[in-house]
Amino acid sequence: MTDKSSRTITTAALRAAVETYWATADARDWDAFAATLADDLVYELPQTRERIHGKDRYVRFNEEYPGDWHVRIERIVADSEGRQAAARTEFTVGAEEMHAIHFFTFDDRGRITGVTDFWPESYEPPAGREHLVERY
């Protein structure tokens, strides 16, 4: 007999998984970080079209990542029906600040199976809409 039951993951559990993922990365606690990930995780960076297969290589990618960076979560959007989440973060490396966006998918135990990162950069606004917008 095969157990075909699909486990229900709560919105709170997905949010907690994303919080643990970033807290353990920020603390360079790579064992605890790895525990949030599924073995067959796939990591994607669409802007550079880079992809990493597997938990071990992905943990190593993070371990080897240069710089004394630190991360603060700005927002987590957790979708238990879709078994997915999105997050906005702020990274600091010394005086430099960067904003990033991350999409996550999860398996039926709440482990992360997919991470997709975006690193949008600042640019000057196009002309012609000054009558509608303010700058901040």
Add this chain to the structure above:
Amino acid sequence: MTDKSSRTITTAALRAAVETYWATADARDWDAFAATLADDLVYELPQTRERIHGKDRYVRFNEEYPGDWHVRIERIVADSEGRQAAARTEFTVGAEEMHAIHFFTFDDRGRITGVTDFWPESYEPPAGREHLVERY
């Protein structure tokens, strides 16, 4: 007596609101587009630090936006507990393709109160991680 009850918005309703928002924008049906928005909506573009206050100005911003652009939804992450959603889209303008990311917040009737857009651009990957990544 004040009605302090907070309405429950379902995950499916938030997802449907995001789908209607993009379908009506793609069709240039600005009345139906406006119907997805709260009057006091705030639109933000963190990359250019631009902000628009109010539904009327935001609809006009979209009406006036140049180019025969079209949009396809890639993913919607809908969080009914947080009354928020995130979406990934692909925009085409002729042969040009762009990817965008959008965060939404909603009022207790499921109308959109906040939209934050990101337009990440492609870049060359830094050296030193070729042993872990593949390109796609």
